[in-house]
Amino acid sequence: MAASDHTAAQPDHDYVVELRHVHKWYGEFHVLKDINLQVGHGERVVVCGPSGSGKSTMIRCINRLEEHQRGNIFVEGNELTNDLRQVDAIRKEVGMVFQHFNLFPHMTVLENLILGPTWVRKIPRKDAIDTAMMYLERVKIPEQANKFPGQLSGGQQQRVAIARSLCMKPKIMLFDEPTSALDPEMIKEVLDVMIELAEEGMTMICVTHEMGFARTVGDTMVFMDQGEIVEMSPPSEFFANPKNERTKLFLSQILSH
Amino acid sequence: MTERTVQPHEDWSRPPAATTGAIGWMRKNLFSTWLNSAMTLGALYVLLTTIPGLIQWAFIDAIWGDNPPEVCKNVPGACWSFIYEKYRFILFGVYPWEEHWRPLLAMIIFLTLIFGSCIKPLWALGKWIIAIWVVGLTMVGILMWGGILGMEYVDQSQWGGLPLTLFLATFGAVLSFPLAILLALGRRSNMPAIKAICVAYIELIRGVPLISILFMASVMFPLFLPTGVSIDKLLRAVVGLILFSAAYGAEIVRGGLQAIPRGQYEAADAMGLTYWQKMGKVILPQALRITIPPMVNGFIGGFKDTSLVLIIGLFDLLYTTRLAFQDVNWRPYFVEGYVFCALIYFCFCFFMSRYSQWLERDLVKGQNY
Numbered sequence: 001m002a003a004s005d006h007t008a009a010q011p012d013h014d015y016v017v018e019l020r021h022v023h024k025w026y027g028e029f030h031v032l033k034d035i036n037l038q039v040g041h042g043e044r045v046v047v048c049g050p051s052g053s054g055k056s057t058m059i060r061c062i063n064r065l066e067e068h069q070r071g072n073i074f075v076e077g078n079e080l081t082n083d084l085r086q087v088d089a090i091r092k093e094v095g096m097v098f099q100h101f102n103l104f105p106h107m108t109v110l111e112n113l114i115l116g117p118t119w120v121r122k123i124p125r126k127d128a129i130d131t132a133m134m135y136l137e138r139v140k141i142p143e144q145a146n147k148f149p150g151q152l153s154g155g156q157q158q159r160v161a162i163a164r165s166l167c168m169k170p171k172i173m174l175f176d177e178p179t180s181a182l183d184p185e186m187i188k189e190v191l192d193v194m195i196e197l198a199e200e201g202m203t204m205i206c207v208t209h210e211m212g213f214a215r216t217v218g219d220t221m222v223f224m225d226q227g228e229i230v231e232m233s234p235p236s237e238f239f240a241n242p243k244n245e246r247t248k249l250f251l252s253q254i255l256s257h
Numbered sequence: 258m259t260e261r262t263v264q265p266h267e268d269w270s271r272p273p274a275a276t277t278g279a280i281g282w283m284r285k286n287l288f289s290t291w292l293n294s295a296m297t298l299g300a301l302y303v304l305l306t307t308i309p310g311l312i313q314w315a316f317i318d319a320i321w322g323d324n325p326p327e328v329c330k331n332v333p334g335a336c337w338s339f340i341y342e343k344y345r346f347i348l349f350g351v352y353p354w355e356e357h358w359r360p361l362l363a364m365i366i367f368l369t370l371i372f373g374s375c376i377k378p379l380w381a382l383g384k385w386i387i388a389i390w391v392v393g394l395t396m397v398g399i400l401m402w403g404g405i406l407g408m409e410y411v412d413q414s415q416w417g418g419l420p421l422t423l424f425l426a427t428f429g430a431v432l433s434f435p436l437a438i439l440l441a442l443g444r445r446s447n448m449p450a451i452k453a454i455c456v457a458y459i460e461l462i463r464g465v466p467l468i469s470i471l472f473m474a475s476v477m478f479p480l481f482l483p484t485g486v487s488i489d490k491l492l493r494a495v496v497g498l499i500l501f502s503a504a505y506g507a508e509i510v511r512g513g514l515q516a517i518p519r520g521q522y523e524a525a526d527a528m529g530l531t532y533w534q535k536m537g538k539v540i541l542p543q544a545l546r547i548t549i550p551p552m553v554n555g556f557i558g559g560f561k562d563t564s565l566v567l568i569i570g571l572f573d574l575l576y577t578t579r580l581a582f583q584d585v586n587w588r589p590y591f592v593e594g595y596v597f598c599a600l601i602y603f604c605f606c607f608f609m610s611r612y613s614q615w616l617e618r619d620l621v622k623g624q625n626y
Contacts, residue, residue, distance in 0.1 A: 065523050091529035102524035106542050115538060116528040168528065 011074035015040055016172050016203045017062055022071035024057060031057050032068065033227040039172070042201045046214040046235070049224035050250060055207045058224070059174045062205070063094040076171055092120055095165030099177040101157045103149035109136070109160050110145040116168045128167070135163040139193050155186030159193055166197075173197070175206040209254060215239065223247045315596075326586040339590040340597050343581040347597065350417020350572040350580075356409060360420045363400040366393050367423060375612055377619070413491045417572030419601065421491075425563040425573065426605075429498035430556045436499065437506025438545075442536060444511055455507070462504035468565055471497045475569035494566045502559045509551045513544035546620050553613035557606045574598060 012018055017039040024032040031054050039045050047055045060066040061073060064080055064087045073080045075090045104112050113132035117123045123131075136142040139159035141152075149157055158178055165173060175194065179187045191213050198204055198217035208214065214221060214235055221238035223231040223246075231238070231247045239255075242248045271277075287297040318334025322341065329336035340347075349360045370393045373379055374386060382389070401420070404410035443455035462470070474497040475490060482488070517540055525535040545552075564575040572580070578598040582591040 063527055065526060088529050088531065091527060094527070096524075096527040098520060098524065098527075100520050102518075102520035104521065104524070104539055104543075106546070116530070119534050119538065120529040164528075 009072045009079065011077045011079065012038070013077050015074070016043075016076060017205070018074040019058075019061075020072045022061065022068045022073060024061065024066065024068045031227050032061070035071070035229055037222065037229065039203060039205060042203055043219050044198050044203075044217050045205045045220045045222060046218040047205065047207045047222045047224060048209060048211075048214070048250070053224040054227040055224050056176050059176055059205055059207055062174060063091050063096055092168065093171045095168055095170035095173040097158070097161050097165055097173065097175045097178045099181050101149070101154075101161045101181075103157055103161055103164070105149050108146050108148055109152070112149065112160065113164050113167050116164070121168065132163070132167055135166045136160075138196070139163045153186060154182045155189045158182065158190045162190075162193055162197070172203040172205070175204065175208065177207050177209075179208065179210055211239070211255065223250065225250070329590065335593050336590045337593060339582070339587050339593045343584070343587065343594070344597070346418075347574070347577050347581050347594070348418045350421070350577045351415050352417060353409065353411060353415070356403070356411065359400045359403065359408065359411075360416070360418075363397040364420045364423065366400075367397050367420070367427075369393070371427065413489060416491070418577045419574050421571060422563050422574040425495060425498060425566060426560040428495050429502055429559055429563065433499045433502040433506055436503035437510050438541065440503060440507035441510035441514060444507065445514060459504045459507050462501060463508070467501050467562055468568055470501050471565060471569050490569060491571065494569060494571055498559065498563065502555065505555055506552065509548050509555060510544065512551070513548035514540065516547050517543050546617075549613050549617050553609055557609055560606060560609070561602065574601065
């Protein structure tokens with residue numbers, strides 16, 4: 001297990017998240033090939049690429065929903081290893097928003113929001129409810145607090161999911177294709193919330209195909225293909241002047257209409 | 258100028274008569290096709306030939322009331338006098354006759370506890386429910402055993418009939434449930450040793466009939482104990498039932514766990530919940546809801562399986578019924594005995610079935626998914 005040969009590996013404290021020479025295999029299939037990525041405080045990274053390129057796998061490694069097999073991942077200066085307490089400590093600081101929302105259907109919206117704060121952060125229930133209502137205001141659905149997720153639209157559910165992550169007061173937010181499962185008319189309401197969040201200075205890594213969003217808020221564009229980071233540059237340069245052939249091809253495919 | 262009269266329209270405010278009401282219902286459900294009509298008529302024929310005979314036997318020609326067995330001789334109907342004569346034996350077995358009020362009262366307390374726990378508004382009592390159960394069960398124990406408060410001591414080898422069946426079924430079901438959950442979680446554990454133990458246990462127990470487990474618990478187990486140490490027969494039977502139903506319950510719970518989408522596990526993990534928080538707060542509440550129908554199916558099966566304890570010499574309800582018509586005078590009336598016994602079983606099983614249906618509906622109320 002190469003992830004454990006970290007005797008010399010020291011984190012760089014300028015970064016919230018740092019991936020160094022990260023590799024991952026599913027059986028024989030090499031899904032992540034030598035990934036190097038640094039994310040600074042308040043930086044917004046947008047990851048794009050064709051399906052199966054390893055984008056989701058990469059960000060899922062950052063909170064250990066997937067295990068990397070080689071290289072080092074540091075979050076807030078702590079390395080992700082097999083130490084479960086370390087993993088739980090890192091997960092507290094990393095918020096994640098999923099493509100399919102993954103709200104807990106047997107709990108009301110409010111219960112979804114206070115679960116983490118009360119059980120993981122051990123915040124008194126009353127304070128957790130106040131925080132939860134504050135974030136529900138921010139995502140503009142305080143009136144849905146006592147409904148069940150199944151009674152909300154997709155866009156509302158995703159906004160609840162974002163609020164749920166924010167209630168944990170994370171240092172960084174990971175977004176795994178947050179608008180891909182939404183009906184077109186609901187994409188905007190979710191992107192608006194994400195833009196607002198970015199403007200407040202939240203550190204974010206977003207896997208998304210929303211290029212308008214990338215242009216508006218992104219500091220860094222990361223293009224992945226076949227498990228590699230092919231190109232990494234600021235959005236202005238990335239869209240105007242892509243270097244790599246694969247990037248050009250990808251951009252021509254998604255921007256052609 | 259003639260006044261225009263509104264032509265009487267076809268009435269659109271209600272559906273055509275032939276599709277609603279009793280006639281519409283019959284048309285749709287009983288006579289929709291030729292095959293359906295034939296089956297309806299066939300079923301009707303079977304009912305018409307059996308039901309009147311049954312009513313004739315059970316009610317019209319039957320002998321009611323407290324009569325000696327001679328009255329029933331050569332009577333074509335049921336002899337319910339047998340039940341009048343024997344119901345106390347059937348219900349309470351060989352428990353001392355003058356003390357029958359004790360198991361009766363114990364049973365009433367026990368059933369009150371069970372039915373009370375099923376009533377939703379009372380769930381608000383929360384932890385008090387456990388306290389009430391402890392007090393209730395202590396009272397049941399005092400009544401059944403006696404030995405204090407001027408009550409004569411009655412050894413548990415003299416317990417029998419309905420109280421015994423209820424105790425076995427309830428403790429078997431209630432106590433096997435947490436064990437089933439642990440086994441199911443163990444079977445899905447990442448830890449190889451725990452997984453192997455759980456798989457081995459489940460497969461071993463499921464591969465063996467309940468009778469052999471009870472038999473082993475009763476006959477073989479004491480052989481391994483040092484001389485002088487003995488565990489009570491009733492306790493061994495309960496433990497046998499718990500171990501047996503836990504293995505089946507574990508597979509039911511595992512099915513429920515597998516039905517929960519991976520995203521639920523991931524969302525709980527991403528939040529930083531520990532394994533037990535994740536299971537207790539997120540996964541099990543959803544998984545157990547799915548497993549209500551098969552679980553209750555298992556409980557109903559388990560309730561009836563308790564009748565197998567007769568092979569280790571416990572006097573459960575079915576066994577006391579059979580003993581009741583061993584009486585030479587009443588031997589011909591075993592059908593009446595079985596009918597009586599079956600009705601008692603049916604009441605409890607039917608209650609469980611209806612309650613589970615209500616519970617299932619109630620738990621998803623408002624959740625729309």
